[in-house]
């Protein structure tokens with residue numbers, strides 16, 4: 249209780265109403281960076297029992313909040329200062345929205361009266377207007393008695409339907425406003441059923457089942473929406489009862505183990521080309537699936553699509569969806585299961601054909617992984633990490649980079665849902681350490697962050713945050729002296745090439761600077777030993793893994809997106 253003089257009525261203020269509103273709605277952690285006007289909000293939130301995790305840059309705090317949202321299904325909260333801090337957090341908010349992660353960016357802002365007259369306030373900016381087109385919803389609260397409603401609206405907007413990022417603008421003056429404590433308490437809103445189930449229509453379910461059961465070569469594609477939905481048992485039953493092979497998108501890996509007999513990950517090209525009915529479950533037909541057309545897929549008209557998604561407007565976004573199934577994944581999959589009672593199974597000819605292709609590819613990869621090289625190439629460094637995750641399937645793998653991302657995605661098998669966190673829909677670099685911090689805090693599990701040296705550069709200062717909070721995070725940097733490779737040169741001979749970094753950099757020293765463990769390794773055995781030790785000890789660790797600067801290809805596996813390669817094709 250915030251009492252003033254004993255004979256006066258008890259008052260509460262904007263600060264405490266924000267904190268109370270978050271707590272009432274089950275929010276336990278705030279990721280942010282202090283400064284004007286939210287420094288005291290952070291302090292008071294900590295004093296009131298919320299966990300407040302302070303970062304070195306708002307973008308990393310925002311990424312932490314976003315992935316906390318993905319992991320928990322509750323909106324992750326990011327708290328920033330006005331204009332520049334807000335803009336730094338906004339990148340993460342836009343990225344969260346693009347990835348369908350629930351997140352709320354709360355930023356302090358300058359005085360409306362001055363901002364709207366453009367009179368040049370400290371950090372003046374019309375933040376609400378700027379945030380609006382970049383997120384799912386944006387709200388501003390001007391009066392203390394509206395804080396409860398403002399927070400409730402933000403929470404509901406973030407998690408209901410297709411999840412996404414929400415901006416909540418809180419002007420500095422709001423925090424110091426006082427109102428009667430009882431009035432304040434009754435103004436708070438507990439959001440009931442923030443993400444209501446959405447039951448699919450009966451006809452839509454029948455349409456999907458008819459199509460599926462008529463298929464000769466059915467395929468299920470799981471996207472990160474399926475991982476987010478936390479309908480893990482229903483999803484597993486669907487695969488096992490129907491016997492349909494499945495392909496996990498990157499962050500859906502582990503929903504069923506990558507080593508599951510029906511996992512078609514190692515026969516990706518074959519199944520995308522040859523399937524006659526494809527069921528998308530929480531996956532979009534965006535660039536990551538070649539928009540459902542072109543060389544990756546079968547001839548036009550030979551493949552029919554079923555799509556399960558909570559967002560009706562996702563249907564037909566790229567190609568015709570023959571059986572749209574709109575609803576939440578748990579409800580949709582459960583409804584389908586009622587029609588798949590074991591009497592129907594995916595044709596064995598198709599399943600066996602996939603197995604043959606898979607076994608072949610897995611054997612080829614095993615051979616590649618069994619030939620360690622020094623200096624290490626990417627496969628030599630990934631082989632021990634593949635083994636680490638096999639031995640510790642509950643560890644969380646954070647992964648970003650170009651080659652470091654593309655190759656790790658294929659090589660490292662995942663065994664449990666929501667254990668692989670990566671660059672997502674935009675392929676954005678720099679999410680790694682924010683994700684690692686939140687993953688450790690939200691799950692309490694050890695985190696292995698496998699980072700390209702370039703990707704690490706976007707968020708590297710957060711090693712201090714990891715040491716400060718003493719988090720069980722082991723960062724492995726694949727250090728090949730540059731972006732893609734470390735061999736580029738300036739044709740004029742004046743400067744370093746545009747894609748290279750200081751040769752022989754020792755990133756491990758950065759960790760030592762803050763009291764963490766730093767190790768530099770040059771062989772697969774040294775790498776395995778160092779990671780094992782880090783994950784067993786739980787000590788913040790950074791392993792500088794020296795990779796051959798000549799290993800690695802331009803833009804990893806998406807070099808085709810470079811305009812130069814389009815020119816070359818002509």
Ligand code: ADP
Pocket residue numbers: 346347348410411470471472473474476477497498499500529530531532533534536556557558559562575576577578672673
């Ligand atoms: P990926 O990149 O793994 O293919 P996407 O991000 O493209 O995954 O797709 C995720 C999809 O999942 C989005 O279209 C989103 O609307 C959907 N989605 C998210 N949560 C749910 C849910 N609970 N139920 C149904 N669909 C969901």
Ligand code: MG
Pocket residue numbers: 700701702726727728729730731732733
């Ligand atoms: Mg590199």
